[in-house]
Amino acid sequence: MTPARPTTPPDPRPDPDPRPDADVRAVFARAAAEVVPGPLPLAAVRRAGRARRRRRTTALSAGSVLAVATAVAAVVVLTPVLPSPQAGGPARVAVPPAVVPTSSPPVRTSATPRPPAPTPVRTVASGERVDAGKGWRVWLTAAGKHWTGPDGYENTRSVTDGNVDLGAPGVSHQSEGGPKGAFHSGLYYGTRSAGRVELRNAEGRTAVATLLELPGRPGWGVWYAHTGPGMGEVATVLYDRAGKVLSELPLLRGATGPDRHGGASGGRPRPVG
Template structure:
């Protein structure tokens, strides 16, 4: 369902109207609640509309699916509640066919089984058995490694097959997902509300960039005014002195006694590099606010206040350790966001900074295994109102080695970025 239309409102409307029913059904399987599903898709489309002109024409589906998954993960972490699944749909959406009772039972069974999975396992199952994506395509949507997808798929499939009322074959699971998805009938896409919310997001982002530009110009003007020397006029009322060419070169003592004047063209010295904490393999580091991070030779591992363990591999071939790069995962709620990732491809890492569109900068903590393996882990805490954050990797001399562009990662919520 990719559209090659121009990046304008009409092109968005065409895409939104065509994609709305399937997106709502996907969200229904992700959330287990029809009304939350429609709200989730509406929020996702509003965010996409706010960036519509910047979405690559050939990657619209990938962008929308990734935004939908990330927004759902954000919703789960904000609410921290268990969904109460009801076997009866809203009155206006009920099917009145003879097989209605059987359809309700099948839909309830699959939603109950999905509710027992972790959020990422559930996302993998929905993308695999409803969206019919390959492991490579799922990894691209989730912005993670194929190994991570396989792990979630294996555990999720084992849990689904253990459910007493679900079939065990892949074909039967796809049929069960399809029945549960088509048991709901989405209403019309609320296009006006989506556009209104998307325009508001676009205005907020434009305002932030404008304020940042004005601040930058004002700072540059102030620097020129402060650093430009002004020669005072002579106080004598006598005849103006005649300039005499110098007859020699000033002495070294005179040159050294003259104060150094820093001009506005001289770049500021780079910030001091962040000290890297060397940790043993498997040593769990308390990262604050209930988060823990540890490293093994396989890669990065972390767990949050909910106790779920996550991992990011550096050995599965999805990261090129031969060239500098940085990855980014973010998870949080209305109280704050935990940012973390892997930096790699350098043995002279100096610091990792997080930046948002408004110019806010957060310096991350760096962790490495002994022996300078050429990669390490960074983490930092941000505010819930910081919005999208982009990590930047520098070496110890202050040279920028790698940077990720700003990407939607929930508001706030969970996202995963890789170069």
């Protein structure tokens, strides 16, 4: 005998709503319909719009002013050019703008002449014959200066006969020659810092002498120089090694002339400074 099949109990849960989304939408629609919207803030919106327009206008105005200033500056630095000449008239040339000085012009002063450079002093032994050129020879001894010319005649200038004051700066001058030129020589004394003996004529032409001294710097020495034709009268100037004038003799003819020095035979040399 076949057993009976048990009966399945019915499902106690009811069937779900086939359209739940439709009910949710209906609920939200009813809630939205009950909301009353507030008034639109038109005045505040207008104020904000006006403020934005004012800011934009201000920025555009500042940019325009800057552009105009730049253009004006560029026009100022340009060189002005005259308009084109009329037909038939002469062509005009562009004129640069006038320059206004911003400071006073410098004051010109006369240039200070440079002092003459010192001449090296040659030290020679007593009695040493020095070839002075063109047949002339010069030598020194404790008694003074000695020289001889092309004719062989010997001359002497003493520093011990009392006619030379070795205690003060001075210079003497002897010259022998003719129209073709002259030989000049002399003593310088009263200083141990002799730097230069110079001959100068009225036109400013100069001749620099050679300086000789005995060993030990006795405080005196001998100078000699040659001048060519046309030199004429010359002045004799003694400088120290710093370029200061120690003594000066006025102009003397370039040909054979007297012995001039700080003693009885020629008058006192004119010390300077």
